[in-house]
Amino acid sequence: MNNQERTNRISSGVVAAVSAAVVAVSGGVAWFASQTTDTPTPPKSSQTIQNPVQQPTTQPGNEQTASIYWLRSKDNSIDLVPQPLKIAATQPNQVLESAFKTLLAGPTEGTDSTTIPQGTQLLGLKADNNDVHVNLSENFTSGGGSTSMIGRVGQIVYTATSLNPKAQVYIEVNGKPLEVLGGEGVELEQPLTRESFQKNYPL
Numbered sequence: 001m002n003n004q005e006r007t008n009r010i011s012s013g014v015v016a017a018v019s020a021a022v023v024a025v026s027g028g029v030a031w032f033a034s035q036t037t038d039t040p041t042p043p044k045s046s047q048t049i050q051n052p053v054q055q056p057t058t059q060p061g062n063e064q065t066a067s068i069y070w071l072r073s074k075d076n077s078i079d080l081v082p083q084p085l086k087i088a089a090t091q092p093n094q095v096l097e098s099a100f101k102t103l104l105a106g107p108t109e110g111t112d113s114t115t116i117p118q119g120t121q122l123l124g125l126k127a128d129n130n131d132v133h134v135n136l137s138e139n140f141t142s143g144g145g146s147t148s149m150i151g152r153v154g155q156i157v158y159t160a161t162s163l164n165p166k167a168q169v170y171i172e173v174n175g176k177p178l179e180v181l182g183g184e185g186v187e188l189e190q191p192l193t194r195e196s197f198q199k200n201y202p203l
Helices: 002-038 041-062 094-105 146-160 194-200
Strands: 063-074 077-088 122-128 131-136 168-173
Touching (some): 063 094, 063 146, 077 094, 146 168, 146 194
Parallel strands (some): 131 168
Antiparallel strands (some): 122 131
């Protein structure tokens, strides 16, 4: 009787020890599995979130295409002719500022011309929603007849609206709105748009 009780005690103790070992091992396996499967997940998810966000914001903002406008004689009229210009920019207004500096430097080749006087400088430019303010130096108002005056205004208006053809343009000289241009007194009704220029100032 004692031997049988002792055997029962041993077997039940063995069963309990084996059960405890199984539970401990399975718990450790589950913990290890959870660590090995969960740990790599955050870097992967963070990488897939970051990459698509960074590319669209940097690439389109790096380079834009603006157009600067020259004058070209055609029969008995003068046409405004665009010259596309790819410009890398990281700051607001930088694209238009670069376009205007190229415009004011004058054409370097071809038969296109400009009636903007040499020495005209860009003193400031601000594009805000649909409004573009262009501040030029005093040289802009010197020399030329009415055709020359209208031509240079057209060059400013069309270059300023090359990124937004519906924008309104305000031309300033030394920070003051330009109301009358040149000795022949070309009156400017501001703001100017491409539509109002074609209607009121035919070349």
